[in-house]
Amino acid sequence: MPTSADVLRVPAGAAALLLVASPAWADGGHGGHGAVPDDGWTTTAIRVVALLATAVVAGAALLRPRTGPPSRRLTVLVSVVAAVAAVGYLVAVDRVLVALALAAVALATPRALQHPRRSVASGAVLAAALATLTVGGSLAVVRDRVTSGVPLLREVDVAGERMPILVTPQRPGWNLVHAGDRPVSVGTSRDPASATSRMPGAPGTWRQVWLPPGRSRINVGSGGRTASITVDTGRGSAASPQLRTDGPECASATLGALVSGGAPPPCPADRLDTADAAALRATVGFLAGRGVRSVHLVADGSPRSRAAALAVREATARAGMKITTAGANRPVVLVSGWSKADAALRQMARGSLRGQGAYLAPWLLSAPLLAIPAAQMLPLRFSPRAPDPLRYAAELRARFPDETPTATGYAAWRGSREDDEPPRLYAASLVTFMPSRTPAQHTHTGTSWLPGGTITVATGPLA
Template sequence: MPVVLLAQGGGHSHTLSVGVSIGPTVLRIALLAAIPVIAGFALLRGFLAEPGRRSLAGVIMAAGVVATLELLLSGGLNLSQRLVPLLLALLALPLYLVLSRDERFRPAVDRARRYAPWVFWPAAALAAWQFVLAWFAGAGTARTATLLHTGVLLAVVALAWFVITRTRRAASTMSVRFGAAALAMGLIASGAQAMVLRPAGTVPGVAVAAEVDTGDGVVDVLVVPNLPGWNLVRVTEAGVAVAAVGGDFVPAVARPGATGAWAAVELPAGPGEVRVRRGGGTGSLTVDTGTGDPAPALLAGPDGTECAAALLGRALGTDAPVPDGFRCPAGALSDADADALRDVVAAVAAQGHRWLTVAGDDSPRGRAATEVVHAAAAAWRLEVRPPAAVAARPGPMVIVSGWTAAATTLRTRPHATVHTAPWLAMEPPRAPGFGDYGTDLRERFPGVEPSVSGYRAWREARAGAAPDDRAAP
């Protein structure tokens, strides 16, 4: 009897999400053009004559452009939302101090410029700390990108105040200039790295796997199959909720036969986002479902995780998107599986049993499999009793349902002698390529465990077989 694969799956920082995770290319180009303006001024300030008002204002406005683009492109910052208006105000004030010509406020303006280092140094220290955490803390990709974007924002605030600094002591002037030059080099490196770490564009019909920094921890997120309609979203643990933009959050829960926690989310056609909430923080993952045929409807039902396993297995076997008309494993009973079920009934009869029970479900495969077992039992002159019969008297039971219903059957019928359909069995080690499939699966989709349905889809994709030609292991 096959082995049954029915295991039940199972800092005080804030992320500011502004609703745009990946900006257009033109915005990224503008950001990479504005950063050298600010950094170049800081690096060359000691070699330049006293700049005019327009030059100073231009550098400060470049800092404002960088800050605005960071809020649009970052997708999240390692800051409380309440601090963002304060940072924007700290960027606007230096511009006013540079452009102000009102003689009545000249003493106040001069005093503010003398005390500018008192703003520069704290902001520079905070920016440097974000850079250090990003480079040396060993954070994941998502967390590193968040820290870098935060550091860039704080750095441009600090350098905006450096621009207007006017101290009376030469030693103080030199220390500020050295600090600004060091910060400018960190700004250039971090700005470029943050853009490189941005999530890659998604392809409709290809599963999306990425880390999402919620501010309350990094969550590994997997979206299958990245098509319009119902998609399954897998996260690393329970206690996480997911949602499409504009939709309600749905808690991700463990499902039989699959590790991690899963939630069904209906995604619109075209570019969009999957929002992820963990604790008090929220992050987002960019997706693009395209405008083709919708995802298989069975993904939203109890057999959804098995269908997701098949989609992931197919993705390992070919880089092509999910073809139109893809059928989930529970959508049909293959000839090979039907023959395997007849062999199971024959084995029950050979053991001397006179009756059996069959536990199916309402899926197309479940109904067809139930009919096959009934017909085979009739051929062997076995009585088919209702599943409740094994509660009164132990006896053979053939389970032909999907993963979820099978787990419930095993839990409520502990006295049955269980025979399972092939898709509920752990693939034996001798299956051709099963080890390669498992290795590929864990490397590309960490945390997802191998399954029969996934292995079959992987093998068929590599061999170029049609989904309807699924063969038993």
Template structure:
């Protein structure tokens, strides 16, 4: 189901992150030390600082994926970062004016063109890099030193913010994504399956949320039959981007990276999507990547269904759905009923449920609550409660937790999805 070649952080993004960290360290250290050094910095030092600030500012622009910033504003920002390296000698008036103007214009542009919630920290980093690139042209007057020190602190603060918020991390491309974000009212757990280009299931807890791939494309996360928590379908484009979450007007984003491959498994929009997501979640809790087979009818399931038909003895109805596993199960049930001479009547008092909510019917094995009395069952329940509070344990989840997926009864198992490095 996976057919791409990307593991962990993309190399380009890793280099970009290293460039940003190095630039912040060098420029902020120079800005913070300058007030305590009486001698004026020489031309080589000034050029080194302006160059590092220019590289850092451009790295921030790329790391931010600042599609929320109009093209002319991005071009102007790049120009303001590069130009300080051009002038020769000292230009104190030009340096001070441009430094102040660049900071104000950059900050105003970022505030005016409402970007994602993380844009404030990115704008602060861009403004600080721009200001320090120009301040390096000025002689070390007291006001210049203090302004530089203040911008150095802004650099460190902005870097700390985007680092703590996970903005400098990228999820493994194309792997199911499990994360936790902070929103009004408390943390929110988020599962994105399959986390590949196209339609994705976004699963959260019971919080009343809206999710989407853009602030103008938010849809409510809703409850689904026979599944805990809330669910939404979101179309994600290829590559790295943002998943938006909104609760009561407060918004945040989650970094996603769907990679370049295509999901070749069954449509996650179908009725078995949540059950598959439950197995993916359990697999992720074991430390695995989350590559699990799509739900299929197993030999054990088929044997349990035959035993249910024999136990009923009299007429019964079938509640099914147009899914692969339910169709396989229905064939097994009808064949066994025919062999035993048991009638299947739509109006019968008893119902064998093969898909959806169980209600008063008898559940198929994969719809029944799993046995949590075993050591594995207890560990699975505890891990699930810690990682995704409120999530209901499932038979598929327990099978993924223990790695005991049996061979399908009516079809070959879906191949394990691998990423080839």
């Protein structure tokens, strides 16, 4: 007659399989990087123990008809293991009804050992659940440990391809989901999936989704396959409604901070940085020194833009310059956010906005804005070709391969470190490569701030 030790040996093969397969289950079925919990080792250990306990209880129940009346020792052992499995379900499984159902079957199994048919039935239920959890993770949605109420960066596996996804600000209300250059479908249980798309002045593709308070899931699809990630918006205040204007720039700053391991900063459009204000005043001084008597100013309604417009107006007044209307053929100074700057630069490229060059605020250093042919100049305190900016670009591409660097992302990546260099004007230009018999050296696209173009210093230090 088999002993309790024999009962424990039977599911050993299944247990070995579970040890191999459990990381995928602990990962929500995404295969490793898609939804790794923030406290990975603790949570993964709980899930592995729950799986092994399920194998033991299911094996004991299925073997009951061959073992005869269960011994007290075996009954106590199965009861303890069943309790461990039940606790593991409640901790590791996000769907409450599924967790309660599995826990109920596991806890009822020790009593079912007294009745062969009931024992086989409960063992079969647990074995089926075990197989489903191990193979596909489709029966239960694993609890991804995410920090509620802060932006979330995840890598998901869709149709065999890994793709990064940024959800910001991950608070109740409207949120932005940021993907790479290739559009993917994004949706929720309340919002049918639709493709991500371009946003003015921003790299990559985007979709705006409404998220409820607390935990929910976002579905990401590509190539006919779908994966999902868990989000937790918490119970705090709702997200800002200005996502379609300054949201992408805020997300770029968030991404820079997450890449460096820092905390997401406040949205850059919420205030004017002292160094940026000084750079704008220096730009006005440069134009005044060249005999320019008036400029055209482009601003928007954000707190930063209003403060920047005031700084430019004060600087032009001190220099004896004027702010002209859009019809004048004068230098165009842009202190708006990405969205309005994109519209103004496209007007200049078409000729509907006449201007003697576009002088961009430092935060408008974004490849989609610089790719518009409008003779852009920017006052920067760093060279995009310097070691630190190139390292930021490389680390950014390692975490978000399709992303291009931005000034706000670099500032967030850099953190509290300040650039001590005085501002210089940098010129952005697209490059047309001509066939040549001699090999040419070009900036590596993995670290270039302007793919297909260059950003080069055009002046000395500005006063």
